[in-house]
Amino acid sequence: MEAIIVIVGFLGAGKTTLLKQLVEQATEKNWQPFVVLNDYENANLDIDQLSQSIEPKWLKPLSGSCICCSGISELREAVNRIPERCNGITLIEANGTTDACSLMGFLGVGIDERFLPPIQISVVDAKNWQSRNEANALEANQIQVSSLIALSHLDKVKPSHLEKVYKSIREINPSATIVACDELNISQLPELTQTENRTTKLEHHKAHWASSSVDLPSLPNYMVIKEICESLPRSILRVKGCTKVANEPHFIYFERCPDGEVYVRPYKGEPTTGAKLLAIGPGSEKNILQSAIDSAMSSVAELI
DSSP: OBEEEEEEESTTSSHHHHHHHHHHHHHHTTOEEEEEEEESSOTHHHHGGGGGTSOGGGEEEEESSOTTTTTHHHHHHHHHTSOOOTTEEEEEEOOTTOOHHHHHHHHTSSOOTTBOOOEEEEEEETTTTTOOGGGHHHHHHTTTTOSEEEEEOGGGSOHHHHHHHHHHHHHHOTTSEEEEGGGOOGGGGGGOOOOOOOOOOOOGGGGOOOEEEEEOOOBSSTHHHHHHHHHSOTTOOEEEEEEOBTTOSSOEEEEEOTTSOEEEEEOOSOOTTOSEEEEESTTOOHHHHHHHHHHHHHHHHHHO
8 A cells, every 4th residue: 555645844945855855765665656745826836846856747836825724625526536556655845824734634545455444654844843922823723633753953952942832742742753854864754653632723824825927037146135135025934036136047945944944956957837926825926926026126237
């Protein structure tokens, strides 16, 4: 029977980074992973990066809906259509606002009998754990029924802070295995079993925010990225972009995480949907995104 591993976690926690790590480990062991990636806006942007490790036919992006509610039927259908493979494993990355408890309740019904009951992994940003203000309830919800909790951004926290994170997690989920993301090995996953933790129901509106995307032109320099990210309202919890900069031949990817930090890294290949700016959270409207781009381009032009 084939294992289904569901990866959940708050916006910017590091789910896609962990997913890439697990895909690479699976292929090294001659396992055959199938990946389903869900996002409100343009799931292709992240899933394209996995096409360097596995064939595109083993990748399924799900955009435009949330798999914990309106998108659950599409998710079930996608899973049940996955071809049988030798040493197969299915990896599902949920979007960062998923009601994780609802997702596991719904996903456990209607899945083909050749699959094992789904197991959930939560990625927790140790630096920003439970510092999300009104979104703290959602972040806590996302670890309640997880069998394993993987901690990210450990290099940014002191031991005293990490101890508090462990204690807080244990109060919510006393039975989960807790490991560092870097130390998680895919060989551990088949040994996991479903949790029997009791859950606290989340008011569903807390798990959903606006999202939007617009085309992003090539940028004259990296200063524009900083200008775009700083000009967008902080109510927008996640900002992602993919484009080219100056005369560089390759695409780059950037993101502004909920804590305001901006990261830039190379983007392998070329996005199938073209260069985009994406946002999730209150204020994620096309006109606001376009205004931020226009303002940043004008500001930098004046300095040149």
